[in-house]
Amino acid sequence: MNFLAHLYLSGESEKIMVGNFMADYVKGRKFENYKDEIRKGILLHRSIDSYTDSHPLVSQSGQYFRGTYRKYSAVITDLIYDHFLAKNWEMYHRQPLPHFVSRSHEVLVKNYLVLPKQVKLFLPFLIKSRRLETYADIEGLRTALNIMVRYTSLPDKTDFAIDILLENYSALENEFHSFMREIIAYVVNEKGIELKQLVE
Template sequence: MNHLAHALLAGPDEGRILGGVLGDFVRGAPDAALPTGVREGIALHRAIDGYTDRHPEVLAARALFEPPYRRYAGIALDMWFDHLLARDFARWSPSPLPAFSTDLRELLRRQDALLPATARRFAQYMRANDLPAAYAEPAVLDRALAGIGQRLQRDNPLGRMLPVLQEMDAPLQARFDAFFPQLQRFAHAWSPGFSPPATPGETAPGG
């Protein structure tokens, strides 16, 4: 999952929301000096990623991609699922997407001192591009995919994947619709030390 999903799934606690965003920018054990809520948010981010990577609906979505795109399906799906979440945000959250996006950027601004340098640069990119709300726009998603592709060392098709994703919109939407409510229940049930079910999708926590 990508930044919008992680922020939403973190719940109402600002520390966990911040940690949910920082999860992509912190390697190894989080600094013990970080507030407890932020460290919990980083741990939740990692739990969400692990649950997502094993989930049958996500595995089925990845299988829809043909070579050479399948190798990069994980990255593309992270971005596309944020796109699906953003374009139908009212279905998944009581907060309007523009307000949620603005509040998230404001949280990052207020907590600038806690951000690693890479996260600080990304926060500036978010402000400049109206993210994460703008992930609802295909053109913004296209630029984001191309940017990720340019940062990877090897040649890759990420900059050409938007038409592929758009062509598969209906089956990917169906997989997302089946998967995301289970992920929401997983995140809601999560706490430090929480053990996920062995077979995601069959027994959803709290379900």
């Protein structure tokens, strides 16, 4: 799961949201340096990643990209799942996506001082571009992939990823919805996260 999904699965706690958002930049046992709710968010993020990485539906989605992206196919799947979450947001959250994104930005800015250095560096650009909203569109997804190509080791194969997505759109979207039902049940029932805005 990528940024939008992790924020969504954080529930109502602002501190859990902060911890979940920044968790990729907190290595090993450094989570112990943070207060309880932020620590809980970091560990929640790790649990979500572990659950996602071992789930057969996510593996099935990744197969479309594995031949070209190899070990990075999971990264592509994460971003594509965020695309489907943003596109179908009204199915999962009662609050409109722009409002949710604005609230998430406010929470992260309010907790700016506790964020790891790397997060502090990219957060202003994420906020200014409203990137989490742009995931809903194919071109927004393309932009996100190109940003990752520039700043990470992700291979420069964005056009291929978009082509494969469009060729297999319905199948990937169905896999996403099936997986979302299971990950929501997991965080609610196994991790005790309250998703009050969940659409029944």
